[in-house]
């Protein structure tokens with residue numbers, strides 16, 4: 001279909017100039033930041049039982065906007081999604097000796113938040129159509145020590161949450177959605193992050209909407225919301241004044257968002273649809289044009305679901321293409337296009353492999369109070385390992401300020417590489 005020699009074989013790259021940077025900040029954010037600076041109040045939290053325990057006007061306005069937009073009764077702002085996950089794991093009641101089930105294919109904080117709570121992450125496998133937790137695999141690792149499950153809506157699309165909700169209900173577990181990547185995404189017409197007992201959003205500078213660093217935890221449960229607020233802001237000073245009797249896991253951190261960040265986040269939330277639209281349009285165009293290529297398995301999104309394509313993920317079938325996924329990635333990168341594998345399955349990280357970390361009581365997996373046997377060996381989750389080793393590819397090209405032109409260039413680069421299979425096979429022979 002496409003003529004021309006692939007760049008990896010000495011041809012001309014399809015894209016010769018770097019893509020413009022991801023920068024979604026404009027006059028609207030500048031204006032509100034100046035207002036906060038003019039007010040002189042850059043943060044207005046007090047770590048005591050007082051009205052200021054809940055933060056300043058911008059923080060509270062952001063939480064109100066979040067509640068209204070996502071139609072939830074409680075949104076608790078926090079200084080990152082990592083802090084939000086830690087707070088959610090603590091609010092779920094997990095602690096020494098407990099287990100929390102997590103996927104291995106995700107940003108490391110999904111699992112490290114469990115270690116931060118001195119609990120033990122137990123990895124369950126994902127499925128290869130949405131790259132999210134597989135309920136059957138979760139069911140197999142539930143133990144008497146399991147307290148919670150963290151389902152990640154990876155890449156901006158939904159995990160299959162219904163079977164997970166059912167499992168959690170039947171086993172009395174707390175379901176936490178790590179929705180760092182999916183603000184605005186939907187599962188069966190419901191907003192991601194609002195479906196589990198708690199949902200954690202990220203506002204870091206790489207994400208769909210951002211305020212530099214920040215996060216939000218949403219819940220429908222007043223008790224959980226109060227626990228999250230205590231953990232966010234020096235709960236130890238506040239429980240007495242608030243009359244909290246169950247003080248387990250309410251020791252507080254300083255996980256507070258500033259007024260400056262909250263002001264930016266309010267504007268970014270207003271821009272959410274504006275910022276997800278190019279992602280979705282580009283993704284649809286790429287899928288439409290690559291559909292039918294037998295070497296690729298493109299993202300499959302349920303009819304009632306909504307994917308916001310923080311990342312556009314797909315599978316490359318080496319058996320069908322005639323050359324390896326790694327060579328495919330190298331060849332597409334040589335065309336000037338951003339494709340990559342995703343993270344190593346998290347249980348390969350040294351903290352799990354060697355079981356060395358600095359929880360307050362030592363390493364939770366090795367502590368005398370832990371009676372389970374979390375398994376961090378290679379082979380623990382075969383689907384994720386196959387994807388990571390042989391098939392998975394993703395691109396972050398679907399983003400502001402890019403559009404159809406870049407989507408078309410991306411497609412042409414992919415086709416150029418796929419259509420050069422014979423030459424690439426020879427190259428692979430030489431390399432290996």
Ligand SMILES: *Cc1c(COP(=O)(O)O)cnc(C)c1O
Pocket residue numbers: 079080081082083106107109110152178180181201202203204213214215
């Ligand atoms: C980015 C991300 C986080 C952490 O977010 P921060 O706000 O940077 O702490 C957690 N989980 C997932 C899936 C992420 O993508």
